[in-house]
Amino acid sequence: MMTTYTVAGGRLSLDDGGQPAATLRAAVWIDLLNPSRDEVQAIEQALSLELPTREEMQEIESSSRLYREGEALFLTAPFLYGADQGEYGSTPITFVLAGQTLLTVRYATPKAFSAFANRAQRSPGLLTSSDAVMLHLFEQVVDRLADILERLGADMDRASQSAFRTAKGTTKKKANARDADLKDVLILLGEVGEVTSRARETLLGLTRILTFVNAEKATAVRKENKPIIKVLERDVRSLVEHASFLSNKANFLLDAVLGIINIDQNGIIKTFTVASVALMPPTLVASIYGMNFAHMPELGWRFGYPMALLVMICSAVLPILYFKRKGWL
Numbered sequence: 001m002m003t004t005y006t007v008a009g010g011r012l013s014l015d016d017g018g019q020p021a022a023t024l025r026a027a028v029w030i031d032l033l034n035p036s037r038d039e040v041q042a043i044e045q046a047l048s049l050e051l052p053t054r055e056e057m058q059e060i061e062s063s064s065r066l067y068r069e070g071e072a073l074f075l076t077a078p079f080l081y082g083a084d085q086g087e088y089g090s091t092p093i094t095f096v097l098a099g100q101t102l103l104t105v106r107y108a109t110p111k112a113f114s115a116f117a118n119r120a121q122r123s124p125g126l127l128t129s130s131d132a133v134m135l136h137l138f139e140q141v142v143d144r145l146a147d148i149l150e151r152l153g154a155d156m157d158r159a160s161q162s163a164f165r166t167a168k169g170t171t172k173k174k175a176n177a178r179d180a181d182l183k184d185v186l187i188l189l190g191e192v193g194e195v196t197s198r199a200r201e202t203l204l205g206l207t208r209i210l211t212f213v214n215a216e217k218a219t220a221v222r223k224e225n226k227p228i229i230k231v232l233e234r235d236v237r238s239l240v241e242h243a244s245f246l247s248n249k250a251n252f253l254l255d256a257v258l259g260i261i262n263i264d265q266n267g268i269i270k271t272f273t274v275a276s277v278a279l280m281p282p283t284l285v286a287s288i289y290g291m292n293f294a295h296m297p298e299l300g301w302r303f304g305y306p307m308a309l310l311v312m313i314c315s316a317v318l319p320i321l322y323f324k325r326k327g328w329l
Contacts, residue, residue, distance in 0.1 A: 003031045004030050005028055005120060006028060012124040021045060021046035024042065029102045030102070030104070031117075032104065033106055051103075051105060057094050072098040074094060075096075076093065078091065078202060081111070083111075090202070094106075115144070135225055138209075138210075145239055149196070149242055149246060152192050152199075153246055155192055158188075159188045159192070163181075182257055192246070193250045196246050206232070207236055281315030282315050
């Protein structure tokens with residue numbers, strides 16, 4: 001799907017579908033979402049450039065993501081999407097600065113894109129030039145990532161409180177629900193770690209793009225838009241640091257939760273071990289009197305059976321009392 005944004009006389013004109021070459025060249029922003037082959041050919045003919053394929057957009061080497069062809073800049077980075085729906089992922093998005101037109105090629109819709117498109121319809125002043133569109137779009141992405149990281153921080157605080165509150169539970173009811181609570185905490189920490197890593201990947205991609213554009217800003221960015229790059233670099237740097245802090249916190253909480261689980265498992269294993277040791281002497285006594293030898297003095301004794309039961313009970317109780325005295329139970 002192709003959407004063109006054209007500003008004329010301070011008013012925004014938004015069109016979907018195929019447009020003549022003259023209209024495409026006059027557009028300040030052309031957004032391609034899952035473009036068809038016909039749409040790609042129309043763009044390439046109108047703007048005299050060659051768009052990267054989806055496979056080329058997924059290449060990880062810097063020279064394939066950030067480069068110049070003639071007067072056009074090609075900038076590609078992975079972007080986080082779907083964080084609110086729980087079906088999150090990263091998708092490469094290519095930004096092409098071609099003269100007066102910004103071209104975006106994407107195969108998913110991060111929320112920042114739809115939010116910026118709505119803002120642009122209310123405030124056409126954001127679309128004064130192609131570089132202004134790109135930088136304001138980056139601002140929207142950074143704001144969105146900041147919101148996501150704030151939410152992840154709140155989620156981790158709740159996970160931390162839940163984990164340690166569960167660990168302090170001593171009643172039988174809390175002990176029975178402990179496994180389910182700790183499982184929920186582990187799942188939450190896994191999601192937080194995954195989203196945080198993808199958010200950091202997006203921020204690092206933005207950092208590379210801003211560094212590249214900063215080196216090319218003499219020809220790629222208008223003078224009035226250059227301060228936006230400095231603000232973006234500062235915001236991205238602070239978010240990278242915050243994402244690193246959240247990642248370290250998630251690792252700490254993960255270690256703490258796993259430690260709690262190990263303590264519970266050790267307690268269970270210790271209980272089984274003590275029970276096994278306590279049952280060994282009665283088993284020995286029962287084994288002795290279960291042997292079928294002809295000459296066993298107790299076979300003819302009237303009180304042999306009660307005596308054997310008493311010996312087995314005492315041999316089971318005495319080790320348990322000893323373990324409790326030592327503090328092993």
